[in-house]
Amino acid sequence: MIGLAFLSPWLLGFLAFTLYPVLATLYYSFTDYSLFGTPQWVGLDNYRELTHDSTFVQAFTNTLVFTALVVPLSIVLAISLALLLHRPARGLAAYRTIIFAPSIVPAAATAAIWMWLLNPQFGLVNGALRLFGAPTPPWLSDPDWAKVSVLLMSLWMIGSDMLLYLAALQDIPVDYYEAAAIDGASAWQRLRSITLPHLTPVMLFQLINALIWSFQYFSIPYIVGQQGQGKPAGSLNFYAVYLYKNAFSYLKMGYASAMAWIMFIVVMALTIIAIRTSNRWVHYAK
Amino acid sequence: MRSDLDEPVALRSGPRWRRQLALMPVALLFLIPLLWMISTSLKRHDQVFTWPPVLIPNPAQWHNFLDVLVKDGFGRYLLNTIALSTVVTVGTLFSATLTAYSLARVDWKWRNAAFLLVISTMLLPDFVTIIPLFSMYQKLGLVGGVPGFLPLVLPAWFGKAYFIFLMRQFMLGIPTELSDAARMDGCSELGILLRIVLPLCRPALLSVALFSIIATWSDVLQPLVYLRDEKYFTVSLGLAQFQGRYVTQWEQMLAAASVTAVPVLIVFVLAQKKFVRGISTTGIK
Amino acid sequence: MPRKRARGLLAALVATTTVLAGCSAGGDAGLGTADKPVTITLWEGFADGETTALRDMIAKYWTPTHPNIKVEVVGDKNAQAMLTAMSGGDAPDVVMSTDSESPALWFHNNAILDLSDLAAEIKGDLDAKAVPAARAWGEQNGKVFALPFVDYDWGVFYNKELFKQAGLDPDKPPATITELEAAARKLTKVDAGGNITQLGWLPLHDEWSAINLGMAFGATFVDGNKPAISQPAVRDAITWDANLARSYDLKKVAAFTSGFTKGDNPFALGKVAMYIDGCWQATMLKDSKIDFGVMSIPASDPAHAGATDVGTNPIVIPRAAHNQKAAKEFAKFMTLNADLAGDFSNKISNLPHLTGPLTTFTTDGPTKFLATLSTSKNARAWAPVPYARMYADQLAAVVDQVYNGGADVGQALDKAQQTLTDQAKQFQ
Known part of the structure; x- marks a missing residue:
């Protein structure tokens, strides 16, 4: 009962602000609905149509590929940065601020800055690579490299995730390390047996959140892919971008709702898998 | 007791210069795009696109910043956004703490189901639920004008899944023996939450507050739909105004992006000091 | 407070569900x-x-x-x-x-x-x-x-200074596709490494350039209310343009153009000699130091002279x-x-x-x-039909597939035709 009492504000909000729109979306997904007029029941037609829609399949595949890249990379990068910025050093506050700052740059600005930096001929990045005699990728003009470019942009904005690990690192009792030091554990052993296990609750959070985020990733691919066209060669046609176009450019709200529900089910399945397996790798304080 | 001054032996690794050697190149990689942004914000409009690019604009157009704050109304947008994010953040801290406590620290039958329900609310993209939500708020008369802020504020007070989940993860990391002992002493659940769990959650609360501020700062979709009057615009809406149909005023937009980031960065600098001291006052041993 | 408001909200909820739309x-x-x-x-x-x-x-x-x-x-x-x-x-x-x-x-x-x-x-x-x-x-x-x-409408903007440098008469810009191609070749410069340093004609890059070049080839885009994207005129227009671009290697062309976004106009930087753009550029370009002129899009046949999409x-x-x-x-x-x-x-x-x-x-x-x-x-008006936005997106996708994905013009158009025919059914 006490548990429910503590949960009740959220539950009220859930009933008012979430349950209704979610059910409405579910209903729309079985209808032909344009935002105007009455939705027309069409049964499973929207879902059936999606299986034949090559643009949808492309969007789905692109998003899966991007998710497979961005989720592990952002976890590894966020943890590495947090470890680097955890220990005292001269100018630590400045370093932390620099790494954190990109996460508050608006998406339109981020896209613009990186499109300049990644210009194949005149951009700073290829300029630097040329200096070291390294090969210069075509970045945004090539379908494969375009995904890498967007990946770079999202990793640049990792600062807020890094912050979570920084916060979690504060909670590790120091005596664990002292005991380990007395036992003569190496730095690597301390990392594996003390630090990382303590970070696993946050890792689970970041894992699930990154999954959801990457399926809903919209602003940057929308802008970089030139107003949602997914350029070059459809490589930036991401799930949320195509969903948005169906809803607001083509007024196919029913179709977009079906897309939303497929996304819901796929991400939910991945989330449940993550939570189910989490008791094997996530360590909570006893 | 722990602080950055009396660092335990176990945390030290190598001499200072080695640490700087690792920090500096990494920081530089993150810094260069930011410097580019600031350099562009100081350019004349016709200097923004020249190849090869101008790295250090001369003379620097410092008035771009003044124009943005005074002429383009960003001073006002900033105040609106600060007010909005304060109300949203207080609400978020309140609701996320309560709900997360229930999901992490109280044993009850439907706890796991409730947790999945909370997470599931994160799974539908905003622009799908906004249509039914809009028609609801509209019937309640909460669109446009000052009431238009309510749809942006209410969900935070009732709890947003992201923050609840985040708080839950942190609360699960706190040893249960502390609250068990307090329960033995006859402390109520609310008492345990306020006296024992919350003080231990300070880094998490700070993260939640900071994230909530960032989220309010960057949200375009909700303000675009619910705030109709320029008087009440947030900075994110103001930023969108520089993107014309044919021409984007990049130098002004980036000046605005830089200048509106300052309050968040100040909050961050203050908060990150607390991260260092963190739980040193709580004395777990 | 929560309970009272909640009751109000619930009532409103019921009201909303019943009067959904x-x-x-x-x-x-x-x-x-x-x-x-x-x-x-x-x-x-x-x-x-x-x-x-x-x-x-x-x-x-x-x-x-x-x-x-x-x-x-x-x-x-x-x-x-x-x-x-x-x-x-x-x-x-x-x-x-x-x-x-x-x-x-x-x-x-x-x-x-x-x-x-x-x-x-x-x-x-x-x-x-x-x-x-x-x-x-x-x-x-x-x-x-x-x-x-x-x-608004569209024309071909050309750089008079570059015309003079290439020995072309800036007062007599090309009027036909044949003349356009000859001028484009004269105006393109490639360095020793095969990298393009100046482009005579900016290849199709979005739906608007494709629509307007298509019109100069006599494309009508719609047949009554039905989509006709795979018609010969559209095919010929994209094929001509793609062949010209391919002769300089599509990858090199992409590397040259990709960094340029909407506001970042290579023409305004003097890197491109001719390209299709909207009328607003005539004003925007005044800020640049380019001495430019505007012509109507060179046509494949005199019957299509002066073709442009008016919005x-x-x-x-x-x-x-x-x-x-x-x-x-x-x-x-x-x-x-x-x-x-x-x-x-x-x-x-x-x-x-x-x-x-x-x-x-x-x-x-x-x-x-x-x-x-x-x-x-x-x-x-290029396609005054209810599915025009989707049509434009399909056209943009065809251009994207051909120039960035190496697709065949005919196949890409046939696929787009099929999608559009399916989608247009509900509007007939």
């Missing part, structure tokens, strides 16, 4: 009176400066003669915000669409009013004065749902608008006032949609040329 307009305040003026809201998608210009125009031309109807202009609204607002009961009274293509879809879905009566009332004026091409965007099956308001900023009235009478009065004024059209066109680098005594319009050469071009016999 279809909000009727209530409380029309008519045309207003001297003591009780009516205020209407106008939503548009212009940026800050353009919105200010529109407010000024209304204050200058409308307000003095219409003291009883006040107009509140709300700018910077994207399609999503407009649609969300129109779907509710608190819709703006007048909406100026951000593109020419959307109103037909909105009308098909009952989001906006049928303005046929209003159009019939002013038909004489429009027939006499309005540029015919842009009116097509507001008409479907004999019904009128959108009124034209300042137009407009269509004025529509949402079905859920409160003050429909006043909104109609305002829409009528905006679409008929030639001085306002000329004045505002100057401010936002568009073209007046009304011919006749344009005392307020520019005397600037290139812009004047494009304004005249918009009245030529081959100036048309």
Whole structure:
């Protein structure tokens, strides 16, 4: 009962602000609905149509590929940065601020800055690579490299995730390390047996959140892919971008709702898998 | 007791210069795009696109910043956004703490189901639920004008899944023996939450507050739909105004992006000091 | 507090579910009176400066003669915000669409009013004065749902200085595709490493360049109400352009052009000698140091000379608008006032949609040329059909697949044709 009492504000909000729109979306997904007029029941037609829609399949595949890249990379990068910025050093506050700052740059600005930096001929990045005699990728003009470019942009904005690990690192009792030091554990052993296990609750959070985020990733691919066209060669046609176009450019709200529900089910399945397996790798304080 | 001054032996690794050697190149990689942004914000409009690019604009157009704050109304947008994010953040801290406590620290039958329900609310993209939500708020008369802020504020007070989940993860990391002992002493659940769990959650609360501020700062979709009057615009809406149909005023937009980031960065600098001291006052041993 | 509010919310919830859609307009305040003026809201998608210009125009031309109807202009609204607002009961009274293509879809879905009566009332004026091409965007099956308001069209911009350097006569730009190709080759420079350093002709890069080059090859895009993307004219246009680009290696061309985004115009940097763009560039380019001229798009056949797509900023009235009478009065004024059209066109680098005594319009050469071009016999609305937005996206996708994905022109067009035929069925 006490548990429910503590949960009740959220539950009220859930009933008012979430349950209704979610059910409405579910209903729309079985209808032909344009935002105007009455939705027309069409049964499973929207879902059936999606299986034949090559643009949808492309969007789905692109998003899966991007998710497979961005989720592990952002976890590894966020943890590495947090470890680097955890220990005292001269100018630590400045370093932390620099790494954190990109996460508050608006998406339109981020896209613009990186499109300049990644210009194949005149951009700073290829300029630097040329200096070291390294090969210069075509970045945004090539379908494969375009995904890498967007990946770079999202990793640049990792600062807020890094912050979570920084916060979690504060909670590790120091005596664990002292005991380990007395036992003569190496730095690597301390990392594996003390630090990382303590970070696993946050890792689970970041894992699930990154999954959801990457399926809903919209602003940057929308802008970089030139107003949602997914350029070059459809490589930036991401799930949320195509969903948005169906809803607001083509007024196919029913179709977009079906897309939303497929996304819901796929991400939910991945989330449940993550939570189910989490008791094997996530360590909570006893 | 722990602080950055009396660092335990176990945390030290190598001499200072080695640490700087690792920090500096990494920081530089993150810094260069930011410097580019600031350099562009100081350019004349016709200097923004020249190849090869101008790295250090001369003379620097410092008035771009003044124009943005005074002429383009960003001073006002900033105040609106600060007010909005304060109300949203207080609400978020309140609701996320309560709900997360229930999901992490109280044993009850439907706890796991409730947790999945909370997470599931994160799974539908905003622009799908906004249509039914809009028609609801509209019937309640909460669109446009000052009431238009309510749809942006209410969900935070009732709890947003992201923050609840985040708080839950942190609360699960706190040893249960502390609250068990307090329960033995006859402390109520609310008492345990306020006296024992919350003080231990300070880094998490700070993260939640900071994230909530960032989220309010960057949200375009909700303000675009619910705030109709320029008087009440947030900075994110103001930023969108520089993107014309044919021409984007990049130098002004980036000046605005830089200048509106300052309050968040100040909050961050203050908060990150607390991260260092963190739980040193709580004395777990 | 939570419980009481919750009950109210629940009640509202039930109410919303039952009246999910279809909000009727209530409380029309008519045309207003001297003591009780009516205020209407106008939503548009212009940026800050353009919105200010529109407010000024209304204050200058409308307000003095219409003291009883006040107009509140709300700018910077994207399609999503407009649609969300129109779907509710608190819709703006007048909406100026951000593109020419959307109103037909909105009308098909009952989001906006049928303005046929209003159009019939002013038909004489429009027939006499309005540029015919842009009116097509507001008409479907004999019904009128959108009124034209300042137009835009497209031409080929060329760099006179680069022409001179290549030994070409800047006063006699190419008029046919054959001449265009010869000039493009002369104007392209490649360095020792095979990298392009100057491009004579910017290859197709979006739906607009494809639409306009297609029109210069005689493309009609729609056959009645049916999509006809795989017609020979479209195929020939893209094939000609792609072959020219391929002769310089598509990868090299992409590396050269990819860094340039919408605002980052390689032509303004003197890196491209000729390209297709909209009339607003004639004003934008004044800021650059480029000495440029504008020509109509070189045609594959003299019969297609002067082809260009004419678009407009269509004025529509949402079905859920409160003050429909006043909104109609305002829409009528905006679409008929030639001085306002000329004045505002100057401010936002568009073209007046009304011919006749344009005392307020520019005397600037290139812009004047494009304004005249918009009245030529081959100036048309490229596809005034409800699925035009989707059509444009398919065209953009074809261009993207051909130039960035190495796809075959014919196959890409056939695939797009199939998708569009499927999608267009519901609109027949």
